[in-house]
Amino acid sequence: MRGPGRRRGRGAGRSGAGWLFALTLLLWGAAFGRDSFDAWVAATDLPPLATTHSAEVVDRQGELLRAYTVGDGRWRLAVSLDAVDPDYIEMLIRYEDKRFREHGGVDAVAMARVFWQALRYQRFVAGGSTLTMQVARLLEEGPTGTLTGKLRQIRVALALEERLSKDQILQIYLDRAPFGGNIEGVRAASYAWFGKPPHRLTPAEAALLVALPQAPESRRPDRHPEAARAARDRVLARMEGAGILTEEARLAALTEPSPDRRRDFPMLAAHLADTARAADPLAELIQTTLDAGLQTRIEALAARAAREAGQRQQIAILVADHRTGEILASAGSAGYGAETREGYLDMTRALRSPGSTLKPLIYGLAFDRGLAHPETILSDRPMDFAGYRPQNFDGAFRGDIPAREALQLSLNLPAVALLDAMGPQHLYSALTRAGASPRLPIDEAPGLAIALGGLGLRLTDLTGIYAALAEGGHRVDLRFTPAPTPGFQPVELMGRAAAWQVADILSETPRPLGIRGAEIAFKTGTSYGHRDAWALGFDGAHVIGVWMGRADGTPVPGAFGGERAAPVLFAAFERIEGARTPLPPPPPETLILANASLPAPLRRFTPAGAAAPDPGPRIAFPPDGALVEGEALIARVSDGAAPFTWLANGAVIAQSRRRDVPLQLGRGFSALTVIDAEGRSTTAHIELR
Incomplete structure (x- = not known):
């Protein structure tokens, strides 16, 4: 028998005998009791036909962002016939069941060949299983090594042909065929072994996917790469003989590397995908507004930025079209599985202090x-708001400043x-x-x-x-x-x-x-x-x-x-x-x-009761009336707005933004004056000896 998960060879003798006996009973029943036979097929209790698929989160164009295993831990991605490379479909039918479109579930020609080969070689060297019979076995998930099991499989296959179209039967095979490990269905297999959807298969890749369901474990590319490659090459040879491939195409396919490892399924926008799935846990397909291409580039940027920042730093990036509100990319961290950085946390949704962003x-x-305008003069001086005394980040004050510049700074x-x-x-x-x-x-x-x-x-x-x-x-x-x-x-x-x-x-x-x-x-x-x-x-x-x-x-x-x-x-x-x-x-x-x-009210903003009294500059040293030894000193101004201009007896001697400034005055009496940025001034009379 040629069926999913079964190997052809020595065991074919025993199973073939069972098939022959089952086939004899069916032919006898069909020949001598057609009405009863049809009624027997019509009364078949079919197993559930609905297939549970992996939940998928896709982007705005339907491209896969992230998928989840079904309840039993298997990957089984939904796929339609038109989403699979046509060459794969043709290879599959030609290799497994070339009369699939003509027979009614059991291929009498193939069965006759099995019987003839059994007589000739005194053992059964090949199976006569059709694609429909393989689908029946996939649906039943029960034993077929007994006479009862084989009869049941044939009966289900005949009933499937009565109730479903050929495309619907083929669809079940594409959904459920085993491809090694916990991989089921051609779409999951295409992602697992080639990292791409099945509509982009090469002839070599299509041939491997045709061969795998015959012996999904002994031909697993990640565990038995040589066996997988050999099986692929046999399919390619058969396809050349059938006229599906030219010799040149087959030789080119043989040079293509066969996979030797299993690829990860797409994991784009992992955090947002979790959020989307939690919002609709029963949905098999969740479409988003994301752009998979942009998401890929943003995640690469996030990973690089976090790596360069070091110190276990994380990053989150959100990109949206503000005209529609659609989120185009969302990186919740620089790596969903980055344990040392707590990458599993979605930092786009974490509560944090916004700093100055408000x-x-x-x-x-x-x-x-109407409280202010971009050109309104605001005050940047020490203020006391009922005990709340905020400071600028750098601890400095700029005095009067336009609102535009205050926001930019x-x-x-x-x-x-x-x-x-x-x-x-x-x-x-x-x-x-x-x-x-x-x-x-x-x-x-x-x-x-x-x-x-x-x-x-x-x-x-x-x-x-x-x-x-x-x-x-x-x-x-x-x-x-x-x-x-x-x-x-x-x-x-x-x-x-x-x-x-x-x-x-x-x-x-x-x-x-x-x-x-x-x-x-x-x-x-x-x-x-x-x-x-x-x-x-x-x-x-x-x-x-x-x-x-x-x-x-x-x-x-x-x-x-x-x-x-x-x-x-x-x-x-x-x-x-x-x-x-x-x-x-x-x-x-x-x-x-x-x-x-x-307008006058917009020229200057004066917060009522918020600003502390500002008398202007005050000479903290030397105080008025001071006697200072020497010809130089370091003067100090408090309050007022920088920059400051210093005068001695009416002559400018220094200009500085600093509040401490060295002054050279000379001996004798001096009237020392300081003027701040707003034109306010104060004077101290001193004597230097």
Whole structure:
């Protein structure tokens, strides 16, 4: 018998006798009791025909991203006839059952040949099993070495031919044929042995897949590569003899290496695939909006970036089309199985501190409420907000500065002052309206600290927020499902003029050294303790979010968003095929004016009750009336805004941004004056001896 999992040879004598006896009974019944025979076939109780397939997650074009084994641990991927190389189908039928399209389940010609060979050689040297009979055996999964088993197999084959079309029978074979180990079906076999779908098979590959089901274990390419190759070559020789292949084609196929190892099944977007499957655990096919090609390039970028960062650092990257909300690529880590980096964790959905990445939203809300304009002068000085005294990242203060520059420099004081003016709850509400799920410490209400990262957000949340900025201030339905999210409403976070102003500012933010990307608006962020490095950006079509850090939340000393995450962000944009889509022009209602031309309330922002009293510069040393030995001294100024100009008796003697400056005055009385950047001054009268 020639059937899945069976070998031809010595055992054919005993099994052949059983086949002969079974065939004799069937022929006798068909000849002398046709009606009864037909009724016997019609009454056949068929085994279940439905096949359980591996769950598959595919991209927007149907390309496989990730598959899962069925319940018993076998790989069995669904496949249709038109998704298999036609040459493989032709080889299979020609090699296994050349009269498949004509017979009714049992091939009488083949059986006669078996009988004749048995008489001639005094043993059964070949089987007469048809493809339909092999399908019957696959469906039954029962013994066929007994007379009862053989009769049952023939009966099921005849019944299958009565109830199914030839293509439907062939379909079951393509789904269930064994190909070694836990591999079932031609599609799973094509991925396992060749790493590609079955519509792209070469003649040599098709021949191997024809040969494997005859002896799936003894011909397993990873365990018995020589046996697999020899079986393949016999199929190729038979195909040349049958006129399916030319001699040249056969000789070329013989030079093709036969696989000697099993390949891994595709594992793209592994974390997102897990999420998609958890949302629909009964589905066999889950389509997503991802682009498999882009996903491959983004995962390679993530792996390289994490490797170069070292220190057990991880990375997550999210790419989406903000015009539709469709996620195009999602790398939850730099390796799903990277144990030392906790690669199994999906860092696109991990709650982390966003650092300074919420500042663009704060400025956009302030612009929209008329509190400020990109050219409004803000104050960057020490401030006290009811006991909360934030500092800039570098500990310095810039004094008066335009809002545009304050955002580009990511200064803390101006952002906190703006948030204080409109209330932290407004920012928190904007986050939720953008689709984010911010997490505050238990029993705490939103406070000013959320401006600088004092809450938990996910990379998916932040990417959605920046997508809204790119889409004129409207919430975007960020999703990986092809269909829109049920009940989604495009809520407005801010007017389109305010959103454009933020994008315009971010598009002019200085790039990291050696980085280009003029059409990209971006912002970086670093959380407290250097635990999280962020970079988010968008052009006219795409939005990308990047997170870097350690998955366990431990600090990474010296890791900054601008140095670590920003280069990855721009590299991710380069992985998107096609020309860069420019940012849109300003909406007609946008107020584009210099500071001097702005309405008076917009020229300068003065936070009510937030700024600490600032009397201007004060000479801390030497104090007024001091007597100093020598002709030189080191003067010190406190308060005021740098740079500072120093005068002695009305003559300029020094200019410096530093608060300590050496001065050469000469002996005698001097009127020492300092003037700060805002024109405020103070004088101390001293004597040098």
